[in-house]
Amino acid sequence: MGRWEPNARGRLEQAALELYAERGYEQTTVAEITGVAGLTERTFFRHFADKREVLFAGSGRLEEICVHAVAGAPGSATPMEAAAAALDAAAGVFEERGDLVLRRQGVIDANAELRERELIKLASLSDALAAALCDRGVDELTAGLTAEAAVAVLKVAFRRWVDGGREPRLRQLLAECFAVLRTESARGAVAP
Known part of the structure; x- marks a missing residue:
């Protein structure tokens, strides 16, 4: 085995997912993951802090995609429309990696x-969305509420997508969830 291993990170992610799905997360060791990937434990820890992070390695990239989509939303877009654009961009990534996403979940x-x-990664995504909305000039309260609502929409739509075996498409489910949120928000808050 040479010093440089092509696609070491991807090989580790694939090996970990296969072992976690087959044997269970708790029963799988880093040594087993590296053995299947044909790499060393040292290489593993160069890429991941621990065996949990193998499953969440794409979280940073997901945040980047969402933040970029918020920044790229038309200037006339409302905060919720900008957040919806972010989730639409994220949905494209999830849909492309469909079977892998289902196994991971x-x-x-x-x-x-x-x-x-x-949940910690989703909280980080909410923070990133709120910061991106603030960068567009949205006040902190509106940005925070919008980001939290968007993450709630993502959680509900994603769960429906996973439970439905990727049908209907995630983008469609996101649109449905946003429509329900708009309808219910339009009704206004009712005091108990």
Whole structure:
């Protein structure tokens, strides 16, 4: 094995996902992942802080896609329209990687520690969306509420997409969830 290994990160991600799906996350060791990938544990830890992060390595890229989409939304777009554009861009990535996303989610759903990590990553996405909206001149309160609502829409639509075996398309489910949110918001808040 040479010093430089092509696509080491991708090989580690693939090996980990295969082992997690087959044996379970908790029963899989870093040594087993690196063995399947044909790499060393040292290489693993150059790419990932721990074995959880193998499943969440794309979170930073997802944030970048969303932030870029918010920044690229038309100047006339409302904060929610800009956030919807961000989720639409993210949906494209999820849809392209469909089977892989479903397998990954199955592993996450089977482990409480991974579900907790996913919530932390979603909170980070919300923070990134709020910051991107503030960069567009949206006030902090509106940006924060919009970002949280958008992440809630993503969670509900994504769950429906996963549970439905990727049907209907995630973009369609996001649009439906945003439509329900708009309708309910238009009704106004009712005091108890």
